Structure formats: C-alpha cells, structure tokens
Amino acid sequence: MRKFVFFLVSLVMILFTTSCEKEEGEGGNSTIMGRVLVKNYNSDFTIKLGEYYAPNVDVYIIYGNDSIYSDKFDTSLDGWFRFEYLNKGTYTVYALSADSTRQSPSGEIAVKKTIEITDNNSTVIVDDLVIFD
Secondary structure, eight states, rough: OHHHHHHHHHHHHHHHHHHHHHOOEEEEEEEEEEEEEEEOOOSSSSSEEEEESSOOOOEEEEEETTTSSSSEEEETSSSEEEEEOOOOOEEEEEEEOTTTOOSSTSSSSEEEEEEESSSTTEEEEEEOOOEEO
C-alpha cells in the first residue's frame, strides 16, 4: 500500500510541476520592444537617399519554434514596436525589407532578431531592425 501511495503522490507532483511550466507566448508579464529603421536607397541600391524610423511598418513575432508568426504590431509614428504579456522563452521578431541583393524572387527578405526572455517581469529592448526601401 505504501508503494502505491508513494507512486500516486509522485505522479501528482510530476503532473503538477509540468503543467505549471509555461511555454513561449502570451500570458506572462514581460515585454519585447524596439524600433524599425529604414534606409532608403535608389532603385539599384547605389545611392543612399536617407534614413528614418518608420511609422506603420508591420513587425511580426514568432513564439518559440513555431513555423508561422504568432502576432503582428504596426510601428508607431517614431518607429517603435512592442509585444507585451510574454512568458519566459525564445522569440523571433522580424520585419520585411526590400532585398538589396536581388536574390529573393519576391524582392523582399525578412530581417530577424532572436530574443530570449530569461526573467519574469522584464523588458528586452531589441537592436534596431534595419530594413531597406
């Protein structure tokens, strides 16, 4: 009987501890934020025309190892984006850029940054996502 009780208590403890672990995604209290910087070039990318922090650019976030984006944010007037209420874990943020190498059939590439949130209630500021236009 003691072995059975010990087994049952152990099983409950294992189930309880694994069910409390949260995966990447919403439900936490951490934030990822950053800015999108646009470098504007002429059509053949030989002359830089200017650069600015871009309003209304879509920034995407991927939770963990997902294969598609999990959420999207339009940048503010001064180029800031922010993803809130995140759990600890690994995230990828990206924005689409004109392909200056002209290797992509669509003419666009994803400019990505991978971020790890290691502590609860933290804010991680990402280096600028630099895109071409």
